[in-house]
Amino acid sequence: MEVVTRIAPSPTGDPHVGTAYIGLFNYVFAKHHGGRFILRLEDTDRQRYSEGAEQRILEMFTWLGIEPVEGPDIGGENGPYRQSERLDIYRQHVQLLLDAGKAYRAFESAEELDAMRAEQKRLNRPLGYDGRGRSVPKDEQERRAAAGEPHVVRLYTPDEGEVSFVDRLRGEVSIPATEVRDLVLFKSDGYPTYHLANVVDDHLMGVTHVIRAEEWISSTPLHVLLYAAFGWQQPEFIHMPLLRNPDRSKVSKRKLDTSVDSYRQQGILPEALLNFLATMGWSMPDGREVFSVADMTEQFDIDRVSLGGPIFDLKKLRFFNTKYLRDVLSLDDVADRVTPLFEAAGYEWDDEDYLLDVIDVLRPRAETLMDLVDQAGYFFRDTLRYDEAARKQLAAGQAHLQGVERELSMLEFFDYDGVDDMLRDYVQDQAVAMGKVLMPLRAALTGTTQAPGVTDLIVVLGKRESLRRIGQALTFIDAGLPDDDPQRALEEERARKAAEAKARTSHSKSRGAEYAAAGGASQGGAGDEGA
């Protein structure tokens, strides 16, 4: 029999990491068994339905490369794949149960049910529907329904015995029938509940393996009862462990960033996210930890799922991302992905090789695509901004900057070794520590003190641009190293005032109006704080 799995998200908010997680396992399981993976939208909650959510969920799967073979946007023989478009089907099926005497119409209002629960709570009784609607005679149910009285349809559930099912990972799970309440199949708003729609659809769509999160274990007996009421064969149930917040409660957006879009925006790679999710509760038979979805599919074995709820650890996610960015993906691949981001940041470059060189030297320092964007700024700006540490280096290194400028301009063999030899020779000639020369140079070339090796920088920037930047720095030094960052000037002003106020408590007075008129000068380059 062909294996059919599905992911059935509800379009209620941001695309969720849990959806990606469960989707991955369903996808891999189906693919491994040569089966089909389908996507169905469970949009029966019209209160929580959110317009754009649907599209974003579909885009998430596209981005991840976890493509269903059937779904709302691609169609398929079992459609429609949006539950809101299958209302007639559910109506027909509840009618079946009604006719067979397996379900009944119940007329309690929401208020009455609330009161019932309040009473149960007060008396310290177990909470839940007490089946009171059963006592309304069938003909009266039909009469009141025909008269348009709002009501729900509930399933008759057994009052004694046990309801059990087999979970592939846990074995038999049994629950006393008294714990199972007459569940609502159809809501008074004309929409089916999750339970009904889910069971009907899984059956009609031929789903053979229900792989979902552990939180569904306690409602599985309900589903089993429903399958039985319809006389259908039940699928195999496989409950995955629940992803956890750092405090071990189930993942929630209050405690963790659960939005896949958000990780995407931060420059997390889909491959890395998937690899990370794959290791949550699963491991490769050979112990490999870095592997692709294709590798996983090939080696997949659902029985290797471990059951402890894994904590969604951002550090580990970043590790995977770093790994993919630096080692797994090719330079070209990274370039392709970062190009739109660089363009959005306003960076411009003439030839592709420059871009590749930049990424090549920056990549060992980046954990995300956005890190690359943030760090690459000085490679694409005509006018550098020198941070405080850089200005200090410049102030101390004027002579060496002039010296290197001279040597560099005379350099003939402009390749890595040529530049490196030139720098080393210069340092040796001057008999100074490397840092005395290289740090000011780094500051001149990048405006910062934390950057790739100077030789790399010069080689990537090229002779002309390197000389231009050194010249620019020397001019800047001549100008007395004015603070050109309005924001920083502001902060320093604030700090100065605070210090001043503090000083006033011990000393009588402080000086310092000379700092006041600093900022304002240049506003070069593009702003790089992208949204």
Next chain:
RNA sequence: GGCCCCUUCGACUAGCGGUUAGGUCACCACCCUUUCAAGGUGGCGGCACGGGUUCGAAUCCCGUAGGGGUCACCA
């Protein structure tokens, strides 16, 4: 609280009756070094507890504790 599920280093996990309990992340140290990284080497650290079963338990059984989920006309 009732019911159900779970329990190996801080985190993710390997283990499926006999191992010095292995790996990865994180952390720490050292090396490399021109800053920041990267890289290399090493280190720290664990079978929740108590009973059984067995010649022998991380591995099997029972109990306790702890964690989690669920008790909706939400999914």
